[in-house]
Amino acid sequence: MGEELDTENQEWSNESFLGHCPSPRSLHTATCVGDKIVVFGGHEDNSAKNDVYILDTVTHRWTKPKVFGTPPSPRCAHSAVLIDGERILIYGGRDSMAKGDIWFLEVNTAFVRLQSKLLNMEVVAWSKGVTGKAPRPVVICGPSGVGKGTLIGKLMKDFPDSFGFSVSHTTRRPREKEQDGVHYHFTQRHTMEKEISERKFLESADVHGNLYGTSWAAVDAVTNSGKTCILDIDVQGAQSVRKSPLDAIFVFIKPPYPEEAELRKRLHGRGTESEEQIQKRLRNAKAELERAKDPTLFDHILVNAKLDEAYENLKALLGVDSISPHAKANGNFEHHGESANGFEQEARSGHSASLMGSKVLICGGVTASASTIALGDVAVLDLSKISGGAPGITRGLNWVVTNSSANGIGNHNMQQPSVSLSQNHKLVPLTSEPLVAGNLSSTKAANGFTR
Numbered sequence: 001m002g003e004e005l006d007t008e009n010q011e012w013s014n015e016s017f018l019g020h021c022p023s024p025r026s027l028h029t030a031t032c033v034g035d036k037i038v039v040f041g042g043h044e045d046n047s048a049k050n051d052v053y054i055l056d057t058v059t060h061r062w063t064k065p066k067v068f069g070t071p072p073s074p075r076c077a078h079s080a081v082l083i084d085g086e087r088i089l090i091y092g093g094r095d096s097m098a099k100g101d102i103w104f105l106e107v108n109t110a111f112v113r114l115q116s117k118l119l120n121m122e123v124v125a126w127s128k129g130v131t132g133k134a135p136r137p138v139v140i141c142g143p144s145g146v147g148k149g150t151l152i153g154k155l156m157k158d159f160p161d162s163f164g165f166s167v168s169h170t171t172r173r174p175r176e177k178e179q180d181g182v183h184y185h186f187t188q189r190h191t192m193e194k195e196i197s198e199r200k201f202l203e204s205a206d207v208h209g210n211l212y213g214t215s216w217a218a219v220d221a222v223t224n225s226g227k228t229c230i231l232d233i234d235v236q237g238a239q240s241v242r243k244s245p246l247d248a249i250f251v252f253i254k255p256p257y258p259e260e261a262e263l264r265k266r267l268h269g270r271g272t273e274s275e276e277q278i279q280k281r282l283r284n285a286k287a288e289l290e291r292a293k294d295p296t297l298f299d300h301i302l303v304n305a306k307l308d309e310a311y312e313n314l315k316a317l318l319g320v321d322s323i324s325p326h327a328k329a330n331g332n333f334e335h336h337g338e339s340a341n342g343f344e345q346e347a348r349s350g351h352s353a354s355l356m357g358s359k360v361l362i363c364g365g366v367t368a369s370a371s372t373i374a375l376g377d378v379a380v381l382d383l384s385k386i387s388g389g390a391p392g393i394t395r396g397l398n399w400v401v402t403n404s405s406a407n408g409i410g411n412h413n414m415q416q417p418s419v420s421l422s423q424n425h426k427l428v429p430l431t432s433e434p435l436v437a438g439n440l441s442s443t444k445a446a447n448g449f450t451r
């Protein structure tokens, strides 16, 4: 059962709803997307939630959609605003602490429509929103034995705060010093094939007789932490990623001449493969070196003759400061808070958010729950330059105004008030009037705290 409000007659009626309905909760958001209502997060039994449910208002059926990407941490008292009918911006909220991060729940983007068609089910996808200059992922390719692992290892050791490795899945057996979950996720072919069919992978390929693949989760884990994501994948993988919306930089590592003899020497020196496996790797190397000649695939070709020189060149093309290891790489971004232009935002919950053109106005709310200070400001998030999106981060967000006294914006028009399901599950508008009206310096926050 549920209750429905007829907005024309202003009347509530009891309705039966079918399907998988959300558990009773409060302080969640419910956003109308066409005939559907998308419910995210909320609070139940002393804990916050990060699940997503969709109510089809025509069929009166609830569904729990398939969720792509890594969801934000559980939260309640966040805000939700529908952007261009295709993605819901989720901002802030709290569990035990107030949050200042920005997320997009894609409900009708090209990516979501394609996945939905392929899987024949309701699909949504998470993409983390980033302000400032977000780094692009880096794809590193090259024949077996050329030194990809060695170069990446050096980069990760010297710049652990700046670079993160996308841990691939593989069906090959672990080498002696390889750790599961660090170098690869070692898995079985049937398990991996099942996960590929469930579309958990950004790309996958058969390489040297084994299955390798990059999961969405592997890339999300790095990009959502704010680090530059490094992918060590073969040329087939690079071709797939090139076609994906990941917007990566592609680097091919080549051996010096004579190429085959050098690879053979290095593979023998590494001593991790049998002679038969080395022969297979060398045969494949020829084909990879050939395919790398495609000028549309790689942005940079780097010869790894002398290791130290190759490493300096790699750092230079990635824009890393070679003098100060452990410093952040150029292009690193803040996950939340600071914008490219220096405006900073406090984490908050219980605020309101409304869309005005390509800008989102964030008003009031409270800061960290320990102090529960009500905020009287208006922050404006500019979405006019956003790019990217699931699968991957959404770039180009910018905080443009922070007005602590908010003169002149007090009675702004809330174009798209959030809608919330209350604890007893009635569908009610959360803020049919502006949450913050009049003089913002004496804001009343959503939970009643005043300043």
Ligand SMILES: Nc1nc2c(ncn2[C@@H]2O[C@H](COP(=O)(O)OP(=O)(O)O)[C@@H](O)[C@H]2O)c(=O)[nH]1
Binding pocket: 141, 142, 143, 144, 145, 149, 168, 169, 172, 203, 204, 205, 207, 208, 212, 213, 214, 232, 233, 234, 235, 236, 237, 238, 281
């Ligand atoms: N397409 C794809 N290739 C991968 C992935 N992970 C590793 N590879 C590639 O698989 C090949 C074999 O890797 P590995 O077994 O570690 O052997 P190595 O290249 O001899 O060190 C290399 O070309 C890797 O770049 C992945 O997730 N996807």
Ligand SMILES: Nc1ncnc2c1ncn2[C@@H]1O[C@H](COP(=O)(O)OP(=O)(O)O)[C@@H](O)[C@H]1O
Binding pocket: 142, 143, 144, 145, 146, 147, 148, 149, 150, 151, 266, 267, 269, 270, 304, 305, 306, 307, 308, 310
């Ligand atoms: N520039 C280089 N000169 C000589 N040997 C190298 C160089 N770069 C890497 N190696 C060695 O070659 C072997 C293969 O390197 P590795 O990083 O495992 O290659 P890949 O990951 O591309 O298969 C390792 O034993 C490594 O120490």
